[in-house]
Amino acid sequence: MATLLHRLGTTAFRRWPLFIAGWVAVLLAIGALAAGFAKPTSDSFSIPGIPSEQAADLQSELFPGATDAFDQANVTVVVAAPEGESLSDPQWSGAVDDLVAALSGLPQLPEDPQATNPGLGNPVQVAAGQEQQLVQQARQSGGDVDAARADAAAVSPLSSDGRVGLITFAWDVDTVADVDPTTIDDLTSVMDDARDGGLVVEANGAGSQTQTAPGGTAELIGVGIALVVLLLTFGSLVAAGLPILIALVGVAIGSLGITAATALVDVSSFTPVLAVMIGLAVGIDYTLFILARYRTELEHTDDRQEAAGRAVGTAGSAVVFAGLTVLIALSALSVVRIPFLTAMGVAAAATVFIAVLIALTLLPAVLGMLKSKSFGGRVRRYAPKREADGRLLNNGVRWARVLGKRPVAFVLLVVVALGALAIPLKDLRLAFPTDSTASTDTTQRQASDLMAEAFGAGREGPLLVVVDARDVAAADRNAAFGEVAAWAAGQDDVVNAQIVATNADPTADPADPASAPTGALVQITPASGPDDPDTQDLLTALRDGQSDIEASTGTTTGVTGLTAITTDVSDRLADALPIYLVIVIGLAFILLMIVFRSILVPLTATLGFLLSVLATLGATVAIFQEGAFGIFEGQPIVSFIPIFLIGVVFGLAMDYQVFLVTRMREAHVHGMTTREAVVDGFRNSARVVTAAATIMTAVFAGFMLEDDPIIKSMGFALAIAIVFDAFVVRMVLVPALLYLLGEKAWWLPRWLDRILPDVDVEGEKLGRPAGVAAGGAHAGAVADTEDAAHHGGAHAARGHLAADRSEEERTRS
Structure with missing residues (x-):
């Protein structure tokens, strides 16, 4: 893969007018399709096969003029x-x-x-x-x-x-x-x-x-913070602007593509927002990794085309794999058979796919256009400290050595802290937002409060029982309808149940048995509100008793209405959550085993992922559902957030795992001990991973300023997930565990090593130009942005790795 990507990078650099013109053409074409054929978005959250949808279909048969509750x-x-x-x-x-x-x-x-x-x-x-x-x-x-x-x-x-x-x-x-x-x-x-x-x-x-659709301000805030972080990282105005420019092009293509897709399929109004949220974050990060590696490669060669090719072949290989994990995680949402969630996952996955393509092709093309001006507009120069052997002494090295002194203490601290944050998850309550859970300063919430005070909480969320009496004798149908209404009225938590409609012909003679209605609607007014657990218990009780009332009356019944539909959707999502979690964790383990040629390293990565997800969900429940610290008003968690969050966090977690730990693996296979390899990985990767995680956190956190509770809670959950996974799990827990495991961390059975595909994520198969020490360059996933400030000293310090690489290559042969 590294060889192919190297060729792609050099071609894009050399033929930059063609690549830039191609992406501009793609943007204009998709924009024209979106402008000419786009349709309004749809917020229908129905799921075929759930009981309330089946009841709604029955209602449509009996009452052809019935309108979908969401429409x-x-x-x-x-x-x-x-x-x-x-x-x-x-x-x-x-x-x-x-x-x-x-x-x-x-x-x-x-x-x-x-x-x-x-x-x-x-x-x-x-x-x-x-x-x-x-x-x-x-x-x-x-x-x-x-x-x-x-x-x-x-x-x-x-x-x-x-x-x-x-x-x-x-x-x-x-x-x-x-x-x-x-x-x-x-x-x-x-x-x-x-x-x-x-x-x-x-x-x-x-x-x-x-x-x-919300958005606009959030993106601007995220982009602004990203620009500051990139400026601190590169010290160059041009280089700081490149990742943002490249990412914006990818997001524009992705969002316009989603808009154009509305001509063919129903798209939720939240789908473009979530796609932009994720696409912008990963687009900046992926471009940052490759650009940083390009800057490092310029320290080893004066051939800018070769430097671009090597950057795409090495860091680009890791970007492909990292993007692939996000694609798989998002696309796998289709496994749970929830149409609107599948659409959101596929749309976000498509945006990430475009972000990967843009980073691999448009970035080297722009570098080919700018040439020596790629790092122009310098605002500062970085002069790193060095150790006695010439190696960089930066904060990443210092932090890695701190971890190495007390790895057991750090492991226990992380596990206890994240475990404590996950405790509120036991009270997780999933529901869809309603007017009664809107912000108190909205007219919708104030109207709901007035209604609840004057008419009772259940007035706003009635349930509807559809009664099909086509198999009942005409003379007995009205009595059957009355019996169903009486049965419903006798349930706990019911204020009133009455027949509100029949499909009888109003012009027919009521005395004629043939004119008796074949269907009726029984409206049930609960004592509790639509998002109250008592209302959900009532729905369960009604369905548990359906078979008895059907046997007694000879009718066919079903419970529907907006409250029933949203409750069923929430239940389906809750049931699918454990299944999806198992699929994602299993997939993570297999993919990481292929990359790191190890069993224990993937195990630590997946366990860390599980910890960060549980802590994120727990914190989200505490802040949004329980209203901790008074930051937000307490309300149920939007039903699709947990399962969508798992997919996104999985992909992003694997990004940081790949970009950080592959550098450790490379150092280890070149002869370093595990302890030395961990330090070397932080020396070369921590700065860029920190910048990338900070940018992604800022982009997601910006969406907390939106008024919509779904976008607000999603932005919070994604932002805090990045903090937990990137800064706590990947930079504390995983290296501490590697210290404890020692050489056992890289153990892999020989039979398994033979059957696993050899994915060259680190670009090890790319040779060095003549005159450059084989071990002198970082062939890992993440570029060392600090190497740009030094020349011969770093080359000499790394030259001792050449013999190790040669020995490794002879062993492999």
């Missing part, structure tokens, strides 16, 4: 009179009438919004009409009038004290994404006018806010 652009305007007063008071009744009239004039409403159910009207009047209708139906059918009044109160848009009312309507759009931002602006303006009149007015529902 309903509903708005609930919550209006309240001042404390101690009622909306029925003349002053406030008139104000509510004015509000309803203004709402009726908004764009994107149905032609006759008052004709919809429950109708866009004054909640005082709508509530009275609903109660009158239900009571009249009960009297006509000989039913219980008191029960009819109770049913009316359970769905009434007016609170029992008459102070709070609900004005509910839906935009006339196909999906929530079709709601224009100007429509939301008009809605906000109408609400502000009503507030000026003395009413309390808030709004929630999927159609109450603009569906815009």
